[in-house]
Amino acid sequence: MSAYDKLEDWISKQNPGQDEYLQAIREIARDVIDVYEANESYKKYDVLRRLCMPERIIHFTVTWLNDNQEVEINQGWRVQHSGLIGPYKGGLRFHPTVNESILKFLAFEQCFKNALTGMPIGGAKGGADFDPRGRSEAEVMRFCQAFMIELQHHIGPNTDVPAGDINVGAREIGFLYGEYRGIHNLFSGTLTGKGLSFGGSHVRTEATGFGLIYMLRAVLAHQGKKINGLVLGVSGAGNVAMHAALKGIQLGAKVISLSNSRGCLEYPEGFREQDIEWAIDNKPDHKNVLTALQDKIGGTWHDNKTPWHLKMDVALPCATQNELDETDAKALMQNGVNYVLEGANMPCTDEARQRFEDNQIVYVPGKAANAGGVAISGLEMSQNAGFQRDSFDQIDESLQQIMQTIHDQMIEDGTKDGKVNYARGANIAGFRRLADAMVAQGI
Numbered sequence: 001m002s003a004y005d006k007l008e009d010w011i012s013k014q015n016p017g018q019d020e021y022l023q024a025i026r027e028i029a030r031d032v033i034d035v036y037e038a039n040e041s042y043k044k045y046d047v048l049r050r051l052c053m054p055e056r057i058i059h060f061t062v063t064w065l066n067d068n069q070e071v072e073i074n075q076g077w078r079v080q081h082s083g084l085i086g087p088y089k090g091g092l093r094f095h096p097t098v099n100e101s102i103l104k105f106l107a108f109e110q111c112f113k114n115a116l117t118g119m120p121i122g123g124a125k126g127g128a129d130f131d132p133r134g135r136s137e138a139e140v141m142r143f144c145q146a147f148m149i150e151l152q153h154h155i156g157p158n159t160d161v162p163a164g165d166i167n168v169g170a171r172e173i174g175f176l177y178g179e180y181r182g183i184h185n186l187f188s189g190t191l192t193g194k195g196l197s198f199g200g201s202h203v204r205t206e207a208t209g210f211g212l213i214y215m216l217r218a219v220l221a222h223q224g225k226k227i228n229g230l231v232l233g234v235s236g237a238g239n240v241a242m243h244a245a246l247k248g249i250q251l252g253a254k255v256i257s258l259s260n261s262r263g264c265l266e267y268p269e270g271f272r273e274q275d276i277e278w279a280i281d282n283k284p285d286h287k288n289v290l291t292a293l294q295d296k297i298g299g300t301w302h303d304n305k306t307p308w309h310l311k312m313d314v315a316l317p318c319a320t321q322n323e324l325d326e327t328d329a330k331a332l333m334q335n336g337v338n339y340v341l342e343g344a345n346m347p348c349t350d351e352a353r354q355r356f357e358d359n360q361i362v363y364v365p366g367k368a369a370n371a372g373g374v375a376i377s378g379l380e381m382s383q384n385a386g387f388q389r390d391s392f393d394q395i396d397e398s399l400q401q402i403m404q405t406i407h408d409q410m411i412e413d414g415t416k417d418g419k420v421n422y423a424r425g426a427n428i429a430g431f432r433r434l435a436d437a438m439v440a441q442g443i
Helices: 003-014 019-037 040-044 047-052 100-117 137-154 170-184 207-222 239-250 273-281 289-297 326-334 350-358 372-385 392-414 422-441
Strands: 056-065 071-082 088-094 123-128 160-164 231-234 254-260 263-266 300-303 314-316 339-341 362-364
Touching: 003 019, 003 047, 019 040, 019 047, 019 100, 019 350, 019 422, 040 422, 047 422, 056 100, 056 137, 071 088, 071 100, 071 137, 071 160, 088 100, 088 170, 088 372, 100 123, 100 372, 100 392, 100 422, 123 137, 123 160, 137 170, 160 170, 160 372, 207 239, 207 314, 207 339, 207 362, 207 372, 207 392, 231 239, 239 254, 239 273, 239 314, 254 289, 263 289, 273 289, 326 350, 350 362, 362 422, 372 392, 392 422
Parallel strands: 088 123, 088 160, 231 254, 231 314, 314 339, 339 362
Antiparallel strands: 056 071, 071 123, 254 263, 263 300
């Protein structure tokens, strides 16, 4: 039995039924197994198996009162996967689909993403199966406060620094931070994604989407090409999708799609910058922002469709995990796609990724392409520690430099026989940093 097969057999027995988590491990293990086998120190300290298992999983119950004074009960988690290179760092997600498997996969991926930034931050993820849709602001506040009462035992500026994720934006971070500050009587950088009025950073809202486009620009520049005039298909209608669309348009690309769980809005002429800015500034709620945008500017609605049947040069999946499958990959290639960069975490299935790689489609995984968000979170931590705040332009310049550095790491570790495999490069670069730290710190 090969080393990879032994790992897969062991990890599957340790985590039965946790499909998302096992998928994430397989994708990374396939790329790094040769590096692991060639390094005696890595094998001596069994770093691959150890990196696959979270250091700590915290599971708690969140009990709170709704507006009718009725008791509601939700489940919350914090998966602290690896603190090898710094305090745990990763978002909080509030969504009814949240479960342990999804959070373990996200925390595992976060470790490699954070390692790629070059910053001293470990990997974690957390959240709850709470659905904020249809809830009043008072209910969201009370849930956040109840959630923080449980979480606050396990976080701190040098221990674990959560941020936002799906359905956890500036409002929720404010409620969470207010509760933490009240409990501890301590104003510290315990959460990132805070408002500018209480320790937040410029560019944090824009960072993941902007960073995705900066990565695309770096990929194109490596091939001697430019983004100007390319057709971009974007999925999602949240923070990442909107800001990726905005920056793409600002740099001269034509963005033709946005989507949500109900379907896809196609705008063949290309959204204008002011269209996306309006959607960001006036976003009514997650359910009808695209309907409102269509009412304002027109376009074609494709019910229960993703954008991947449309003709595009670049696909930017920015919605959720496993949203782009093998059938979608085939459709994209038939329509001439040349680049796929992940704005969400693991939005391409394993089969889709393999299709892209087999057909020499440039594919950049989320751990690299969407690392801009955590990079700016890391800068927010640094600003909080130094009691300072840099300007928007300073932070944006830092973001561009970080994305370029990540790109260059992938080129260095992912080039073989003159061909670049960005996924392999990202996985190996992140793995080496984590493995070296593990060896240095012993058992």
